[in-house]
Amino acid sequence: MNINRSQILALVDKYSDATKEHLYQVGACMEYFAEKLGEDADYWWACGVLHDIDRDYVGKDSDKHLKEALDEIGAEIDMSDEMKWDIRSHGYFLEEIEEEPDTPIRKYLCAVDELSGFMWAYFRMLPSDDPWEIKPKSIKKKIKDKSFAAGVSRHEVMNCEHLLEIPIDEFIEDMKQWLKKYTQEKK
Secondary structure (H helix, E strand, O other), X not given: OOOOHHHHHHHHHHHOOOOHHHHHHHHHHHHHHHHHHOOOHHHHHHHHHHOOOOHHHHOOOOOOOOOOHHHHHHHHHOOOHHHHHHXXXXXXXXXXXXXXXXXXXXXXXXXXXXHHHHHHHHHHHOOOOOHHHOOHHHHHHHHHOOOOOOOOOHHHXXXXXXXXXXXXXXXXXXXXXXXXXXXXXXO
């Protein structure tokens, strides 16, 4: 599929408002990992941006999430069935799909979805202008604080260890690099 970023961003404007920042974050994170792994960065970005595009309408209703929206959106951008499955893969730990993610893009999308939002919230609350020295130990401690970013599934945050076979400390360090790049681009 030829990825047209303008077309995808127009879909975000059309279908999403409250979750827009999350979509952009996951898209940027997926692009970062695709570049690191030598994968198709545009495709990974698109899957990241589109993964929760219907959340403003269906909320946490997993019976509806990405069931109808992907067909409607897919028709607008000529989305392949493969791309639809890549996008839906992030629902594995929410039991929205039964198949465990089995490709790099599916594993990464599932792993970064919750952790990207958690880390964004954590870094925004830090008083320092240079939060990049924060150690994974501090972030893991904050993960245990269930009152902080309460909507984030702690179980899903740990997906990297299961899906990617990467220790959480190493994955957090990678995520910090993504977040640093993302925040610098937003300035």
